[in-house]
Amino acid sequence: xxxxxxxxxxxxxxxxxQDDGTALLFVDRHLIHEVTSPQAFEGLRNSNRKVRQPxxxxxxxDHNVPTTDRSKGISDQESxxxxxxxxxxxxxxxxxLFGMNDKRQGIVHVTGPEQGFTQPGTVxxxxxxxxxxxxxxxxxxxxxxxxxxxxxxxTQTLVQKKAKNFRINVNGKLPLGVTSKDVxxxxxxxxxxxxxxGCVIEYAGDLIRSLSVEQRMTICNMTIEGGAxxxxxxxDEKIFNYLKGRPMSPKGSTWDRAVxxxxxxxxxxxxxxxxxxxxxxxxxxxxxxxxxxxQDVITIEGKVPNPNTEKDLDKxxxxxxxxxxxxxxxxxxxxxxxxxxxxxxxxxNGRIEDLREAAKILKNKKKASHVHAMVxxxxxxxxxxxxxxxxxxxxxxxxxxxxxxxxxxxxAMNADKLxxxxxxxxxxxRNFEGRQGRGGRTHLVSPGMAAAAAIAGNLDDVRKYQN
Amino acid sequence: MQKFISLKxxxxxxxxxxxxxxxxxxxxxxxxxxxxxxxxxLFFELRYDEKGKEISDFILNKKPFCNSNILITGKNFGxxxxxEHAPWALLDFGITCIISxxxxxxxxxxxxKNGILPIVLNEDKIKEISEYSNRKEEISVNLVDQxxxxxxxxxxxxxxxxxxxxxxxGLDDIALSLxxxxxxxxxxxxxxxxxPWIFND
Numbered sequence: 001x002x003x004x005x006x007x008x009x010x011x012x013x014x015x016x017x018q019d020d021g022t023a024l025l026f027v028d029r030h031l032i033h034e035v036t037s038p039q040a041f042e043g044l045r046n047s048n049r050k051v052r053q054p055x056x057x058x059x060x061x062d063h064n065v066p067t068t069d070r071s072k073g074i075s076d077q078e079s080x081x082x083x084x085x086x087x088x089x090x091x092x093x094x095x096x097l098f099g100m101n102d103k104r105q106g107i108v109h110v111t112g113p114e115q116g117f118t119q120p121g122t123v124x125x126x127x128x129x130x131x132x133x134x135x136x137x138x139x140x141x142x143x144x145x146x147x148x149x150x151x152x153x154x155t156q157t158l159v160q161k162k163a164k165n166f167r168i169n170v171n172g173k174l175p176l177g178v179t180s181k182d183v184x185x186x187x188x189x190x191x192x193x194x195x196x197x198g199c200v201i202e203y204a205g206d207l208i209r210s211l212s213v214e215q216r217m218t219i220c221n222m223t224i225e226g227g228a229x230x231x232x233x234x235x236d237e238k239i240f241n242y243l244k245g246r247p248m249s250p251k252g253s254t255w256d257r258a259v260x261x262x263x264x265x266x267x268x269x270x271x272x273x274x275x276x277x278x279x280x281x282x283x284x285x286x287x288x289x290x291x292x293x294x295q296d297v298i299t300i301e302g303k304v305p306n307p308n309t310e311k312d313l314d315k316x317x318x319x320x321x322x323x324x325x326x327x328x329x330x331x332x333x334x335x336x337x338x339x340x341x342x343x344x345x346x347x348x349n350g351r352i353e354d355l356r357e358a359a360k361i362l363k364n365k366k367k368a369s370h371v372h373a374m375v376x377x378x379x380x381x382x383x384x385x386x387x388x389x390x391x392x393x394x395x396x397x398x399x400x401x402x403x404x405x406x407x408x409x410x411x412a413m414n415a416d417k418l419x420x421x422x423x424x425x426x427x428x429x430r431n432f433e434g435r436q437g438r439g440g441r442t443h444l445v446s447p448g449m450a451a452a453a454a455i456a457g458n459l460d461d462v463r464k465y466q467n
Numbered sequence: 468m469q470k471f472i473s474l475k476x477x478x479x480x481x482x483x484x485x486x487x488x489x490x491x492x493x494x495x496x497x498x499x500x501x502x503x504x505x506x507x508x509l510f511f512e513l514r515y516d517e518k519g520k521e522i523s524d525f526i527l528n529k530k531p532f533c534n535s536n537i538l539i540t541g542k543n544f545g546x547x548x549x550x551e552h553a554p555w556a557l558l559d560f561g562i563t564c565i566i567s568x569x570x571x572x573x574x575x576x577x578x579x580k581n582g583i584l585p586i587v588l589n590e591d592k593i594k595e596i597s598e599y600s601n602r603k604e605e606i607s608v609n610l611v612d613q614x615x616x617x618x619x620x621x622x623x624x625x626x627x628x629x630x631x632x633x634x635x636x637g638l639d640d641i642a643l644s645l646x647x648x649x650x651x652x653x654x655x656x657x658x659x660x661x662x663p664w665i666f667n668d
Contacts, residue, residue, distance in 0.1 A: 147580035250664035
C-alpha cells in the first residue's frame with residue numbers, strides 16, 4: 001500500500017499501539033525553553049523520575065530574554081527566575097543548554113536547524129506551537145503542552161493518535177516581491193484557522209520544491225495558524241546541503257548512511273490524502289492581515305471587509321469585533337492603514353534570508369519619521385552573519401534599532417511590546433488581541449512588506465520598492 | 468491528576484469564536500514556574516480594564532457565573548499557542564468542563580492531562596444548552612454515561628475510550644507509559660542500529 005511521508009515517519013516511530021489506535025511514539029529530538037518547561041521538571045522531581053535520554057533534548061532561553069544590552073542580566077525579576085530555573089534544571093538533569101550569552105542562543109526554532117539538531121525523518125517536539133517549523137526538513141514536528149514535555153523527558157515517547165493526511169499543492173512561480181510568507185498567509189486565508197485541525201499538512205508542488213530551506217521553514221512555521229499541529233515537506237538536496245557540516249549533523253560515513261535513508265522520505269505515488277487543496281503561485285500577491293485572526297487576510301491591493309455584506313451572523317459579529325479592536329472602518333484600503341511600529345524578527349521571519357530581503361528594500365532609504373522600527377535577529381549566529389554582510393548598517397542607517405536575538409515582540413513577554421492602540425507591521429505569526437501588548441494592533445506581513453511599511457509610514461506594496 | 472466523573476453547574480456561555488490561548492491567559496502570566504494560581508488572571512483582558520479593575524458586565528465577573536464549572540463557547544476554542552497555562556487557568560478558576568463545537572488540537576490534548584473534560588457538540592445543541600446559561604439553571608454532565616442532562620432533556624456525546632478511562636480514574640499517563648519501559652528500550656536499540664546518528668553521544 002502506498003504511504004504518505006507522514007505515514008512513513010509515524011510507522012517508523014511506533015513503540016507500541018493499542019487496539020483503539022492510541023500509540024506510543026518515539027521522540028528523536030526534544031527542544032525546551034524557559035516558559036513551558038519549569039513545571040515539567042518540577043513534576044519529575046515530585047515523582048522522583050529521571051530524564052531518560054538527556055542527549056536527545058536541547059535547551060535554549062528565548063521567550064523572556066531582553067533584546068537590549070545583556071551585560072547587566074535580566075532586570076525583570078520573574079523573567080530572570082524563569083531563565084535561571086532553566087539553567088538549574090539543565091544542570092541537574094544533564095541537558096545541553098545554550099545560555100543567554102552564548103553566541104548560539106536564539107529562538108528555539110532558529111537554533112535547532114542551525115545546529116543540525118533538526119534532521120529529516122525524525123519526530124521533533126517542543127512545548128511551543130511553532131515547532132511545526134522543523135517540518136521543512138521532512139520531519140514530523142509539533143508543539144506539545146507542558147505535561148507532554150514531562151512525559152517526553154521521562155519516557156522519550158509521547159501518547160498520540162494518528163492524524164489525517166492533508167496535502168496542499170502550490171505550483172507555478174511567485175511574482176517578484178512575493179514570498180513564502182505571502183504563500184502561507186494566502187493558504188491560511190483559504191483553509192481558515194481551523195482548516196487543518198486533526199490533520200498533518202504536507203506542502204507539495206513545484207513552487208514548494210523551488211523554495212530555499214529558510215523559505216520552507218516560514219511556511220511550515222505557520223501551519224499551526226491553519227489549525228494543523230504539523231506541516232512537512234519532502235526533504236531534498238537543498239535540505240542535505242543545508243545540514244552538511246552543521247555541529248550536530250551526522251559526520252563521515254554516518255552522514256552518507258543518513259542521506260541514503262533521508263533520500264527515501266517521500267509520499268509514494270498514489271498515496272491517500274484525506275483532504276487536498278491547490279494554489280497557483282502566479283496568483284499570489286503580497287498579503288496583509290487586517291483583523292485579529294491569522295485567517296483575516298487581504299491583499300495589499302484590497303480593502304478591509306464590511307460586516308454588512310456578511311450574511312453568516314457568527315462571521316458578521318466576529319468581523320465587527322475585530323474591526324473595533326483594530327480601530328478600522330469597513331472598506332478601508334489596506335494602503336491607507338497608517339502604522340506606528342515595525343517589527344522584523346520571530347521564528348517565522350527572523351533568519352538571515354529574511355533580514356536580507358528587508359535590507360534589500362531599505363538600502364539607502366529612511367524609515368518614515370513617525371515610525372519606530374526594530375530588527376531582532378533569530379539567533380546570535382544570524383546576527384553575526386548579518387553583521388558580516390553589513391546588513392546591520394543598512395538597518396541602522398534607515399533608522400531601525402538593531403537588537404539582540406530572542407522572541408521579542410512576537411509575543412511581547414519581555415520589554416518589547418506595543419502600547420494600547422499602537423499599530424504594527426510585523427513579520428511575526430499571530431495578530432490575536434493583545435498578542436503584541438494589551439490593546440496593540442498587529443498586521444502580519446513579509447519582511448519586505450514590513451520594510452516597505454517602515455519607509456511609507458503605512459502599509460504599502462513592496463513591489464514598488466524593488467531595488 | 469484529579470478525576471472527572473460527573474458535574475452539576477450553571478454553565479457560563481461565552482459566544483465568541485476562535486478564542487485563542489493568548490486570550491485565555493495572556494503572556495505576562497506565563498512567567499510563573501508553578502501550575503497553580505492562574506485562575507484570577509483567566510481571560511484577563513476581558514475581565515479587567517487597563518487599571519486592573521473588574522469589568523462588571525463580563526459574564527465571569529457576575530454571579531452566579533463566577534462560580535461556574537462549565538464553560539460553553541464558540542468554535543475552535545483554544546487555538547494558537549500550546550501553553551498549558553490555559554487549561555491550568557481554567558482549572559484554577561474552577562472550570563472543569565468545556566462545551567464547544569470544536570477545539571484546537573494541542574489545547575484539546577492539554578485538557579485531558581489536567582482533569583478537564585472538553586465536550587464536542589453541534590452548533591444547534593450548543594445554542595439549546597446555552598439557554599440554561601441565560602436562564603441561570605443548572606445542567607449535569609455525566610462522563611460514565613457520556614451524557615449531558617438539561618431540564619427534561621439529555622444528549623449523548625462522543626469521547627475517545629482511552630481518554631475517558633484516564634479522566635474517570637485520574638490516571639498518570641507517565642506511569643502508564645513507563646510500564647512499557649522494555650518496549651522503549653528495545654526500540655532505542657533498534658534506533659541505535661538503524662539510525663545511529665540520532666543518538667549524539
